[in-house]
Amino acid sequence: MTRLFNDPATFTEDMLAGFLDANSGYVAGVPGGVVRARETPPGKVAVVVGGGSGHYPAFCGVVGRGFADGAVVGNIFTSPSAQEAYTVAKAAAGDAGVLILSGNYAGDVLNFTSAAQRLTAEGTAARVLFVTDDLASAPAAELDRRRGVAGDFVVFRVAGAAAEAGYDLDAVEKVARRANDCTRTLGVAFSGCTLPGAQTPLFTVPDRRMGVGLGIHGEPGVSEAALPSAADLAAQLVDGVLAERPANCAGRIAVVLNGLGATKYEELFVLWATVSKLLAERGLTVVEPEVGELVTSLDMAGVSLTVTFLDEELESLWRAPADTPAYRKGLVGLAQEEGGSRLRSQAVQDDAPVEVAQVPHATPASRHAAAAVVAALNSMRTALTRSAEELGRIDAVAGDGDHGRGMVKGVTAAVEAATSRAEHGAGVATVLTAAGDAWAAKAGGTSGALWGAGLRAAGERLTDVVPTITAQDVSDAVRCGLDTIVTIGKAALGDKTLLDAALPFADVLEAAIGRGTDLRSAWNEAATAAHTAALATADLVPKTGRARPLAARSVGTPDAGAVSYALCVQSVLSTRTKEQVG
Amino acid sequence: MTRLFNDPATFTEDMLAGFLDANSGYVAGVPGGVVRARETPPGKVAVVVGGGSGHYPAFCGVVGRGFADGAVVGNIFTSPSAQEAYTVAKAAAGDAGVLILSGNYAGDVLNFTSAAQRLTAEGTAARVLFVTDDLASAPAAELDRRRGVAGDFVVFRVAGAAAEAGYDLDAVEKVARRANDCTRTLGVAFSGCTLPGAQTPLFTVPDRRMGVGLGIHGEPGVSEAALPSAADLAAQLVDGVLAERPANCAGRIAVVLNGLGATKYEELFVLWATVSKLLAERGLTVVEPEVGELVTSLDMAGVSLTVTFLDEELESLWRAPADTPAYRKGLVGLAQEEGGSRLRSQAVQDDAPVEVAQVPHATPASRHAAAAVVAALNSMRTALTRSAEELGRIDAVAGDGDHGRGMVKGVTAAVEAATSRAEHGAGVATVLTAAGDAWAAKAGGTSGALWGAGLRAAGERLTDVVPTITAQDVSDAVRCGLDTIVTIGKAALGDKTLLDAALPFADVLEAAIGRGTDLRSAWNEAATAAHTAALATADLVPKTGRARPLAARSVGTPDAGAVSYALCVQSVLSTRTKEQVG
The missing domain is CATH 1.25.40.340 (DhaL domain)
Incomplete structure (x- = not known):
């Protein structure tokens, strides 16, 4: 359960204050979220990600080079408002437009779309993309009704790397949409999580059982099953995500084996040993897998397996360098040592108060x-x-x-x-x-x-x-x-x-x-x-x-x-x- | 609790197999643990860390440039054997000697000392260092009876960075001992963890209480108190670690606010907001703080605060680049893109089987x-x-x-x-x-x-x-x-x-x-x-x-x-x- 807080009502604000203080070389706070400590340079598309909080390192933890330019941070498990999305996107945007991404949830869709419309009306080109990787949330025939879970990480990453590589807004959006089309996730939960100050968890799973098809906001699974061995669970997850393997799949995949919070790295590695073997047996080559806690749900116990079927372009973006508070790879330097772009001259202000x-x-x-x-x-x-x-x-x-x-x-x-x-x-x-x-x-x-x-x-x-x-x-x-x-x-x-x-x-x-x-x-x-x-x-x-x-x-x-x-x-x-x- | 495993008896082996597979660009397996994927280059001191497992990313997760050359991986919460420590240290050692570090626990002291003696007898200069940062485990007058907890991370890191910088064995040992002398940790626990296959946790903490002075192996705290607000807990932890502030402290400190497993980043950031403020009020300057899960105890809920009082040399080593599976900072490249040292030509073998x-x-x-x-x-x-x-x-x-x-x-x-x-x-x-x-x-x-x-x-x-x-x-x-x-x-x-x-x-x-x-x-x-x-x-x-x-x-x-x-x-x-x- 979530035990450390001051006032549950200000949990998100308090969390953000600590996050910004601990990562001041990377990020700066703006009303509604965070942006990189340095301004978006001329010609670069801004990638803004977001949604409710409670998913660290998703998503304020991945603001930095090769990933996001800004993150809109809502309250725990709650969509940020349109105003918050607008403020963050406006602060992040340079002169080349902004792509705003989130998981496909009604609140995020409403509010992020509204923010993009306002930016566009003001002359800043803005697009939205809502990730739909969760197999369990709707049948394959209704892809656009699926919600976004850990696949958010892959799609956001591809968009961020593309923007860093100099793609224009059309191209960033296009490749990010392809990443979303090629990404599938299946997850299971073993226990629920408790909101700060709440007395009971959002849901419970009986001992030695698991919820199949969990959400990342405490939504329970779509069905329940006996808790299997790690090897049997690996087989279930691999079968699940490969059920929608595209016919033209070249055989190379990005994989995220994600821990939801209380299922720890030791367990993830035990599971990964079998997942990796099974994927190889299916003729698939895993490219730079991520085994860890990337999209969490407070201290929910559970795991999810995400597979992105790669083409050459997606692979190169997946492998590109990144340097953010919580995700770093490749040949990169500390954010504060960058010379290319300017440090923000002052904290970005909220809209002027109404007179x-x-x-x-x-x-x-x-x-x-x-x-x-x-x-x-x-x-x-x-x-x-x-x-x-x-x-x-x-x-x-x-x-x-x-x-x-x-x-x-x-x-x-x-x-x-x-x-x-x-x-x-x-x-x-x-x-x-x-x-x-x-x-x-x-x-x-x-x-x-x-x-x-x-x-x-x-x-x-x-x-x-x-x-x-x-x-x-x-x-x-x-x-x-x-x-x-x-x-x-x-x-x-x-x-x-x-x-x-x-x-x-x-x-x-x-x-x-x-x-x-x-x-x-x-x-x-x-x-x-x-x-x-x-x-x-x-x-x-x-x-x-x-x-x-x-x-x-x-x-x-x-x-x-x-x-x-x-x-x-x-x-x-x-x-x-x-x-x-x- | 720990739910994902195949056979509890092979949990550590299964975990290591998955870890090695997911991080093959960084590490290679040897009997008893892991070493870097590339050989230790001539002239470089090898830094080998270790102890029982269950603490990921401690310590196999920090094998890589700027950190450890090898990690001895025991069973969950159990010291590796002398044989295992010997095998890993021998595989990691180049021609400039090896420093073996662990927390100060009787089993580790016995076995790591024995391994170092065997290496020395064979002509490889080997030293040992046992970290003693845990304030709660013995009074200040008996420093050498204190155990090592999250301070392990700082001391191991300083040793690893010193070896990477070209220090000789005497100098690596000397600066690592100074880092240990300057490091203090105080921790609290909110709930125990459960070993794979066990039916009950190693200890329990009553609801709305906390154990003060927890260990990282399920050892309960030394006293119990009501669960405070995050701000009050921050004050207790800061008071605790600063109680032994050295008189000659220059005012600059490295800080690790460590989550034990089920206390998540959101909570750590809420806590950090106050910790940071209090440290500043005490006239201390925090250098590149780490707020996250660095030395865990499976899914135990709890946190610890570690402070290292820095001098100029310790600060430069703390800030040095690192590139490992779980800890990366500064201007570094992917391990597999290194050109300086050779990839290991073959898997290191165990001692020849007895005829x-x-x-x-x-x-x-x-x-x-x-x-x-x-x-x-x-x-x-x-x-x-x-x-x-x-x-x-x-x-x-x-x-x-x-x-x-x-x-x-x-x-x-x-x-x-x-x-x-x-x-x-x-x-x-x-x-x-x-x-x-x-x-x-x-x-x-x-x-x-x-x-x-x-x-x-x-x-x-x-x-x-x-x-x-x-x-x-x-x-x-x-x-x-x-x-x-x-x-x-x-x-x-x-x-x-x-x-x-x-x-x-x-x-x-x-x-x-x-x-x-x-x-x-x-x-x-x-x-x-x-x-x-x-x-x-x-x-x-x-x-x-x-x-x-x-x-x-x-x-x-x-x-x-x-x-x-x-x-x-x-x-x-x-x-x-x-x-x-x-």
Whole structure:
């Protein structure tokens, strides 16, 4: 379990501070992650990698020559926000564009795509690539639904080496995509890991059993089997990854035998002795294998085997020199001894803080509604904080257990942003959009992106200068927020997502207001419907997807996103605004 | 726990096979360990490090340029044998001598010293150095009784860098001794580790507690405390290691914040953030800190902080380039791209196998006694195999829990060596000396060295050509073996060692035979005395020492070595030789 921390809430920040201090010759901190200590030289494509933390040395540990130019570092097992990805990529980018890579998880896809769009709009060419190496997470016919696990390491490495070799952005992206196409991973878990401050592991594996097809965020395996001998496990892993050996495979492969954290090097070497023999028996030549802890999951016990079927170009990139805090090979020098590029002249700054004093003029009605929004967000924060652990527990059944923490991070940031605007006389549109932006920036993950965009859209439906705000306006704003969530999240009713609570809520709210019910009663009726619908998601067979390849196991448990949505809209009913108090 | 293995008995061999395969560009296997893939060039001192395994990357992982020339690899947590240390050092040595380093443990001291003596006798200058960095294992006034823990890494590194820089043997030894004098470590443990195939960990730490002053072989801490926050733990560790800051310390230090296996990098970085701040507040400048897993203990959870107070020379050696499987820094190339020294032309071979057909001539009486020895060794093997787990459990109370496994390894090798000689008509002297040599070579550890030397000495007391062997001859041989054990082991009656069973055994045997009792009855009487004496060691307050700094906690538990000695002499009574059967 994870025992050493100060405040669990600042674990990632504290970890980053120590990492940067210990590796100051290699890396510098920027808001949202790290970049190389030296600026990206003119003409060089920047390669930015990232995702949630808890996977060291993935991925801040591989920022350096021959590998990444920057790493976006989210909270433990949680996608960084779009804002964080944007800040890191912007700091890393030189004049030749940036390729942003992560594993294929819904939150990362949403947020990294959004960051790339913002960079592109600003004139910096930016692409994204999401790694899909995990065999266990979807069938071969649905490659793009597979998640990224230890294969991330190989694909990121190929992209980094290509950029170092002077490839242009098109060429870096092309060769990285080919590396992803040629990479397969199969993993097993023997025990789960425990988040800092949590009392129980994200999942458990019975003694002398193993979970087959583990994820790297505490997601349990797709099936369970008796713990085999090392030799038998080697055979299972080799059979698994070679099942999708391409017909045109030249017979040379890069291999990563990865330890998840508590399965140690001694055990990995015992396993490797048989893996190596079996690969040779299949006529394959292993090129510079990596046997070690490269993509971990805190102290989870488990291993994964990754194979990349190489062509000549991929092989030369795999073998290229690298010099990073955690991964060094070939003829390279210490980062601080480089002469080619400049040391960063100063710490990169976050976006300038909003001048809250300069909020747009607002009518009394809009300011009144803004105060109600602040009060509602405070109620949501109280409710979510109280239920964070339970939400995490529900989420861990099929996912990574981060839902409760992410929601609390998001709503807390939203409360702060909204409060500071409202105190300066902002109207409801300004307050809601600021709350949404702050939520998305701080929470990360899929839910952070969706709630942030939803609140922003709701705010944009309203204005700061209306003479009055009606119940219909509120209902319309809820619907606008929901439409945006549907558009971004690409889910539908019945997919076992927050929509299964949110859509009934919006429908009932609209209908009640249409019948002339007052807002408070209508909201009460709608919240009750959302609550019922959220609990009913327990019966749903979810659509599995990038974020939740194992969601099928959640049958019998309600969806964490739907439950937290219902919780939020219910909590608003206990809100007392100043007017109501007065 | 350690879950991946094939046969627990071959875990170390299987691990080494995988390690060598994965790192063939760096290292080659030799009997007893590994050496660099390229020969030691003329004029370069060879630095050989070693000890038991289970500590990866310590120490086979640091064989390469700027670090070690060879590593002796014992079984898990068990000293390699003198034979293994000799073979590796001989393979590593060029023409400029060899420095052999290990942590300060009785088994390593015995066996590595013996190997160095043999090399010196053969004309290869050889020195030994035993690292004593662990603050918790003895007071400052008794530095030479302290054991070596993560400080091994710094001292070995300084020696390796000095040898690479062209220092001669005197100079390498001198600077390595200064590095040891300037190095202090304090560690804590949060959970124990489990040997491959074992059902229970070597020790446990209660939930939310920590053992202070842990060993790296599963030895529990010297005291227990509540698990603190990372910041509070940082303060405890910094206070601990700086308590012995030398008066003339220039203010520059090398630092290793070491994870024991299951305490992961994220946690180490959180801890490092505070450690770094506190060291700076004390006016100390940290030079190229290492924060990571460098000297592990399988999957034990825990951390240690090592500080080396640097002078200019130590600093330049600490910063020097290195290129090894697990530790690389500075401007270096891949080992396989080196041009300076030659690739080893062939695998280094073990000592030539004994031509058992050419055993010395033996009289019928000596051959008859040889058969009795073979039968007795077989009985001992049966008894030790049955009791191996229990012996390990007793040993783990204050030590590293390897006693049972070591005894089984040793007696099994002794049976094989004795049987092959006896089958070729060897006499009792030849059979006993061969059995002793095989025991010492295969068992490793302190007990392996003592049992091996004892059997050899007993054999040397007898001869292959005597007309008869009397009960007095047997008693004399037992006494000769025991005298050798006393000389080598430097222990006395009451120190809670195997002598507490062996000395009463020899005394009673001599007295009974002096009274004219027949051998079998006398042996029976002596074995009973040994058994009683062995159990009585539970009441002894042991002399703590290098091997057992924590032995005080064994009060109430008998000594494992005494128990196994009694077991061995008792088992002989159930022996049926061919003559008795016939």
